[in-house]
Amino acid sequence: MKVTRRQVLTHGVTAAGALALGSAATLSATRWAGLGAIPATSAPGALLDDASRINPTAVRGVLFADPTPERTARTVTPLLRRIATGEDPAMAVAGVRHSMGGQSMLAGGWVLDTRPMNRIDLDRAAGVVRVGAGATWRDLIPVLNEAGFSPTVMQSNHDFSIGGSLSVNCHGWHASHPPIASTVRRLLLLTAEGDVLTCSPTENAELFGLVLGGYGMFGVILEADLEVWPNAIYEPHFVSVPTSEYAARFAAGTSEMAYGRLSVDPLSFLEEAILVRFTPKAGTVGTVLPLTRPSAPELQRAIFRGSAGSDVGKTLRWSLEREAAPWLAAPMSRNTIQNEPAAVFADRSEETSDILHEYFVPRQRLWDFVQTARDVIAASPMELLNVTVRDVRADTRSALAYAREDVFGLVMSFRQERTARADDRMRELTRTLIDAAAAVGGTFYLPYRLHATAGQVRRAYPGWDAAMATKRRLDPKPVFRNGLYEAYGR
Secondary structure (H helix, E strand, O other), rough: OOOOOOOOOOOOOOHHHOOOOOOOOHHHEEEEEEEEHOOOOOOOOOEEEOOOOOOOEEOOOOEEEOOOHHHHHHHHHHHHHHHOOHHHHHHHEEEEOOOOOOOOOOOOEEEEEEOOOOOEEEOOOOOOEEOOOOOEEHHHHHHHHHOOOEOOOOOOOOEEEHHHHHHHHOOEOOOOOOOHHEEEEEEEEEEEOEEEEEEOOOOOOOHHHHHHOOOOOOOOOEEEEEEEEEOOOOEEEEEEEEEEHHHHHHHHHOOOOEEEOOOOOOOOOOOOEEEEOOOOEEOOOOOOOOOOOOHHHHHHHHHHHHOOHHHHHHHHHHHHHHHHHHHHHHOEEEHHHHHHHHHHHHHOOOOOOEEEEEEEEEEEHHHHHHHHHHHHHHHHOOEEEEEEEEEEEEOOOOOOOOOOOOOEEEEEEEEEEEHHHHHHHHHHHHHHHHHHHHHOEEEOOOOOOOOOOOHHHHHHHOOOHHHHHHHHHHOOOEEEEHHHHHHHHO
């Protein structure tokens, strides 16, 4: 039994209805969202939330996509026209709402739930899968596994929608790869005018670059053609290093998947690291392998959640990760590594919530950033639960690229009280960490709490103003809006 192969950072499939309005419609919306089911009709006046569990948002209603792109376009276009004429409020696009700042919701507006668009069609010869935007990686991985394939790039967990992953231009544990935009051959997009356009690097290329990492502001992704990767048995290799030596040690080796973990143990806070590499086992590449899930999720959860609010728990957890995990970790397939829900580790408390940050820094400046972050976080009242380090290569496709050179992504998970005062404290910490990343030439990720200043957004994303100008040209009403657009797009 493996104890701590990884400590997952993100929340569960979705959080909806953090507060109840009291109407039957709202209670129904809360129930289906929590279970991941799709109701037959929308829930007018629903109160939705996202993975932060501190962002309850009253919306006009929820409109559900149809299984095919063509039927979805016919269903949604009449509402888009009403929005354009001012007869209805604007629309946000949602999958499983795993963001944390209203990126998939709009107060008083419509929400398009894309989850019914979950068709999957694999072209084995071409090594490309056509997948509906509402499908999740949990849906896709078994289909690919049966053919000896695996996702090329995805998040480190399987409970995200494909459309959402493309909209945030996700990345994961896949070493030597740019974000997911690099794997997209083609998109089918529903525009604000109700047109269905094919977008690719050579067709409607401007829209293609805007939609990948565009957070649903430029249209509705209906389906995508994604390049796939051969599945294989991966053998894990662990090494413990001072964080100051992590970048050099990482550069000294190669692997198909890798991640790092930084210590949150108060005795070695952010000063020690573990680097885990996965290398394919000879003779297993491209073969059809059993698909399982990583073992002992309940024990992993107990260790992770037991470290929350406890210095002793953090010390114990780090000791297990550093000393026990290398002995207990066993070879497993690439698909098995990714076939785990983030929900296993979610904070289920009514008082607190786990809040994510991510900062991207040039690889040679990792230790410079970590030293500043160590001092800033130690002086803050916020509790850091976890830091994972990812290898992200330069992105040349997204107009709003966060990795404009090869970087390390540092995913930080903080435990926060679900109060306005705690959110204010998190805002202050976030802005300080964003400045620390910028000081070493780094950027930050946009799917989380919208705590950055407008100036920080524009500094991290130099193409932001040009992208918003293009949005005004393509969607002058605008028809597509969400919390991110409301905060920084106007």
